[in-house]
Amino acid sequence: MRALFSTMRVCVFLAWFCVAATAVSPSLNDDVLGLIVFKADIGDPKGKLASWNEDDESACGGGWVGVKCNPRSNRVVEVNLDGFSLSGRIGRGLQRLQFLRKLSLANNNLTGGINPNFARIDNLRVIDLSGNSLSGELSEDVFRQCGSLRTLSLARNRLSGTIPSTLGACAALAAVDLSSNQFSGSLPSGVWSLSALRSLDLSDNLLEGEFPKGVGAMKNLRSVSVARNRLTGSVRDGFGSCLLLRSIDLGDNSFSGGIPGDFKELALCGYLSLRGNAFSGEVPEWIGEMRALETLDLSNNGFTGQMPKSIGNLQSLKMLNFSGNGFTGSLPESMANCTKLLTLDVSRNSLSGWLPLWIFKPDLDKVLVSEKGSGRVKSPLLALAEVSVQSLQVLDLSHNAFSGEITDSVAALCSLRVLNLANNSLRGPIPAAVGELKTCSSLDLSYNKLNGSIPWEIGGAISLKELILERNFLIGKIPTSIENCSMLTTLILSQNRLSGPIPAAVAKLTILQTVDLSFNNLTGTLPKQLANLANLLSFNLSHNNLQGELPAGGFFNTIAPSSVSSNPSLCGSAVNRSCPAVMPKPIVLNPNTSTDTGPGTLPSNSGHKRIILSISAIIAIGAAAVIVIGVISITVLNLRVRSNTSRDAAAITFSAGDEFSHSQTTDANSGKLVMFSGEPDFSSGAHALLNKDCELGRGGFGAVYQTVLRDGHSVAIKKLTVSSLVKSQEDFEREVKKLGKIKHQNLVELEGYYWTPSLQLLIYEFVSGGSLYKHLHEGSGGNFLSWNERFNVILGTAKALAHLHHSNIIHYNIKSTNVLLDSYGEPKVGDFGLARLLPMLDRYVLSSKIQSALGYMAPEFACKTVKITEKCDVYGFGILVLEIVTGKRPVEYMEDDVVVLCDMVRGALEEGRVEECIDERLQGKFPAEEAIPVMKLGLICTSQVPSNRPDMGEVVNILELIRCPSEGQEELG
Incomplete structure (x- = not known):
């Protein structure tokens, strides 16, 4: 009855709306009426709009979620329902809000089309319907009366058809985002007359044709993207008149011709991408006049000639991608002046000459020079002995003509994640120093002429996910230390000269997916534990000298015959060869012999008859022996009890x-x-x-x-x-x-x-370096941790906890005394998981036994009704972060006060003096853009509500973003 009454009231409101719509002047309840009608048309599965009450005289009482009003006129000026999980169609109710200035319904599940009268609200300045499932075509009438509209976003929907030409009538538009739809046809010519436009994004559509004329009229344009469409032809001059342009993305179309000459006028442009087109010719020397460029991406085009020397003038450049072209010659030495360069990709060209020393400059974190052509460097890593490479994360020198040896200087690549030296002519052994690549996840040395054995130290590269050493001349055994590389998913050692058995250590790599040991000289039987590798997709053992039965179960029940072929002594269904039955050998005894011979043999001069015991006789003898041993054991135990001797x-x-x-x-x-x-x-x-x-x-x-x-x-x-x-x-x-x-x-x-x-x-x-507590609170003089060392400790500790949580282990006891530093300053978290040794995880036993350091304990330990989860580790980690940054203990006792660290930092943050909290020993020696976000992250981790704390995996991602922030987008004023 109550639901029926509510439905009837909505119907009455709908009828009232239809009548009121014809009135000359709107009533004071127009806002309430319009919003209630809008609510009636949509689904609200999470009840986010429960506060919208049709009995209220006004929507401006402060209780209506997502609604803001003008305090003077008491009329609704903003409706912001981003991410409310709303569904259904956008009805006519919102048109009643005549004073509405901003409407945002982004990131919901709204469907249907867009009403032609939608943009006709006189005061409407911002429309954001992005991230829904709106479909259909846009009527030309949608933008006929949009004089006040400044921001329009319909991105990430399913809208189709052509972009209405009437969009050009919205003269006040400053930002237009129609990206990620299915718009087709040509670029709308009317858009280029919008002189107030600052941002235009038409990317990820089906737009066709050439660039229209008139771009130069957009004097205020800051950002333009038409990437990932079907546009063709040459790009006309005109962009050079848009002197405020900072970002141009024309990538992944079919544009041809050369780079427009007037681009050189764009002195403020920091991002230029022409990737994935058919541009051709040489890159002009004037490219060096675009001094503000931070990203220059000309990859996958048809550019030829030499790379211009003027690139060295781009001293703000951070990313340069010239891959997939026809560049010749050598890398310009002038690029040594690009001191901020982080990523360099010149792979898949026809470059030649020496590999310059500046490639190993300390700030670069990604270098790809693969398929370089006729490189003339004796060893591509010799230069590492002369420089300190702290930040390089990706080094790809594959498909070149490099020769010489890989030296121990490879250990200088301490931050490397990917090392690819495949398809060269490198010789000599793999150095033991590869074990120092602690962060490397992919090591590819395949298709070279490397010899010697796989070094035992390879087990030190504990982050390896891919180890590819195929097509070399490696000998010796597969080292058992490989078991330490527990993250391995790909192990390819094929086409070498490896010998000996496949070690059982391989079976300990539980997440292995691809293994190729084919075309070697491996012998012995296969470890039966290999059948426990639950994630295997392929395991190639062919062309070896393995013997015995294939492991039973798991992947090996369906292994392809080609993966085990050319092993003459292997047996099992996969090789269509049955295994011989194994019968127990009879025990042969000679009770009369006095010669000291091995068990089961006869002395050479024996003339006595052999006595062969049957299986039943053996069982009887064994049972008797067990009885005798039991009697003796009981006697001995009785004697020990009587002795009362301490055994400790x-x-x-x-x-x-x-x-x-x-x-x-x-x-x-x-x-x-x-x-x-x-x-x-x-x-x-x-x-x-x-x-x-x-x-x-x-x-x-x-x-x-x-x-x-x-x-x-x-x-x-x-x-x-x-x-x-x-x-x-x-x-x-x-x-x-x-x-x-x-x-x-x-x-x-x-x-x-x-x-x-x-x-x-x-x-x-x-761990030789002692505890973090000692370094933070017991250091003397100038012997204290630098900011960089502290950040590394925070990040390393976060990674350790994330790994524990991924393994379903809660630490429970994270504190600075349980974080140790090795001789290199790397953090190592100890005492993890000891709570598992308690007979039950009683929170009061835990709090008294392991959370002994005051201040680290999560508040849920004091509440019986709150479940103890990994979030208690996140809380302790947050306290630890604040301790590391401030240099203060979690709780400090003053003469007449007790200072709780997280409360102190939170108060300082609210008062705008957070920098005062940073360890005074670091004053003037820390980057505020890192230290302050790290402290804010620490406070988030110490939220009183466990669900508000991030997961440790998220914490690691946030810290890596703080260390290497992604490029932000300029907000519209």
């Missing part, structure tokens, strides 16, 4: 004579030691556990000691406090092994563990 000291005393295997059984005297590397050796450093001088610190879970193994390898050993920990060895080992599989360059690696019922140890890699 024996369990932790590792004398020089002790030896521990990879998987010793649990014993009260020795316990069980497991090293994930498979090579345990505690003998030389065991005394540290009883030596207070070797203690590094204590925390909620126990004390940490440093010790040195026999091979000189330092480790840190955490002696766990056994109270409140799991008592089951099985549960303990299961959780610790999970933590041992978590690998990341910014996480302290868990190398092993030791177990007895009364003592548990965790064995970690030793």
Whole structure:
């Protein structure tokens, strides 16, 4: 009944609207009436418009969401419903709002066409309907009465037909965005008469024909884009008269001819893209007169000749893309003057000559010189020994004629993400220094003449996703250290001379998708664990000397026969060869022999008859043996109970004579030691556990000691406090092994563990640089972290937490004492996941045991009804960020006050004095454009509401944008 009554009231309003529409003067309720009728025509699935009440006398009481009014006239002047998930059609109700100046319905699900009378509201200045599903053609009448309209955006819809010529009648238009629709026909000539127009975007449509005349009349034009259409012909002169132009994008059309000569007049132009057309001829020398250019993209055209030397005059240039043309000659030496250049792509040309030293300038982060032609450089990386390459992220020198060796100087590429040296004539071994490429995700050295073995150090490149070494002369075994490259999805080692077995370490690369080991000399059987690789798409083993049965299950049940062919000793259904049955060998005993011979053999002078035991006899003997061993074990245990001897000291005393295997059984005297590397050796450093001088610190879970193994390898050993920990060895080992599989360059690696019922140890890699807390709060004199070092710590810590969360691990205990710095200043987060060792994740046990540092604990720990999630780590990270930037502790106790760090920074931000919060030791030595956004991000992460905090993956993206901000677009005034 209530719903029926509401529907009837809407109908009454609709009828009232029809009558009121004929009235000479609008009533005071016109705004309410128009908005309620508009609301009745659309769907509001999230109830965003629930505050719009037809019983209100005015829409200007302040309660109507998305509605703003003029306080003097009490009339609606703005309706902003961006992203409200509204659906349905735009009805006539809005036409009742005669004082409306701005209408924005962007990013909804609105459908249908646009009413011809829509733009006829006398005062309407801004229309934004972008990001919907509006369709149909625009009537010529839409823009017949639009004298006040300044901004029009219909982008990202499904509108079709021609652009109405009447758009030229909107003389006040300053911005037009019709991009990402299906408009066809020619460019509307009337648009070019809009002398007030500052921004025009017609990109991503189906527009055809040539550029019309009259562009020069648009004296106020700042930005124009007609990219990704079907435009043809030459580009006429005229742009040179638009002296305020800052951005021109004509890319991905079919324009031809040369670059218009009057472009040289555009002294303010910072962005010029002609990519993906049919422009031809030489690039004129006057290009160097466009001094404001930051982006110059002439890629995928038909330009020829030499690259103009005048490019060196473009000292603001950040991105230069000349790829996919016919340029000849060498790279101009004058480009060394382009000191702000970040990205250089001259691939797929016919360049020749020497590779200039300036290519390795410190600021460049992306260099592509692939398919260069006849390069004459002995080694493309020799120059790295002479420069410091801190920011280079992409280096592609593939498809050239480079020769020589890859030297250890490759380690200078400390920020590299992609290194492609494929299809050259490089010789010599792969240097061990490739293991220093900690951030590299793609390494391609294929199609060269490299020899020697794959270095063991390759396992140090822990971020690798692609490792491509095919078509070389590599020998030796596939190193087991490859298991450390846990991010690998592509492993291609084909057409080399590799030997030995396929290591089981390959099966630990759980996200592998493509593997090609074909055309080598690999031998042995295939590890059965390969069947557990759930993401495999292809695994080529053909043309080797492998033997035995193919792994059963998973991808290998349907592997293509061509992927396992030419391995004569392989068997299984894929090779259409059955495997021979394996029968157990009988045990042969000779009770009369006194000769010391191996089991199952006869002495050479024996004349006695062999005794062959049947399977049933073996079982009977085994059962008897078990009974005897059980009786002896019970007796021994009774004796031990009576002795009441303490086992703790024996369990932790590792004398020089002790030896521990990879998987010793649990014993009260020795316990069980497991090293994930498979090579345990505690003998030389065991005394540290009883030596207070070797203690590094204590925390909620126990004390940490440093010790040195026999091979000189330092480790840190955490002696766990056994109270409140799991008592089951099985549960303990299961959780610790999970933590041992978590690998990341910014996480302290868990190398092993030791177990007895009364003592548990965790064995970690030793990080020599000490804790972040020490560097922030215990440094002296000028020995403090620079801004760049602090930013790297923040970013590295964020990446570590993002990796943990991706692995479904919550840290729970993020604080500056748990962030360690290695000898290179790289952060490593420790103590992660230890809460998994608690018998239950009780928040009060957690808060008392691991959130011991006041100030880092998320507020949800105090509330039983709020779920503990990864967002508690985000909160602790936010506090850590503020601590790093300000140099202050999360909570500081003054003589008569307590200062909470996040409250102090938030207050300073609100009062506009946030720079005063930055560590005074950094004053004058930090970029405000980085430091202030980082502090704001820290405050966002410390939101009291968990859902308002970003995910750590988002945090990493934000930090990378702060370090390398994308180019913004000028806003219209």
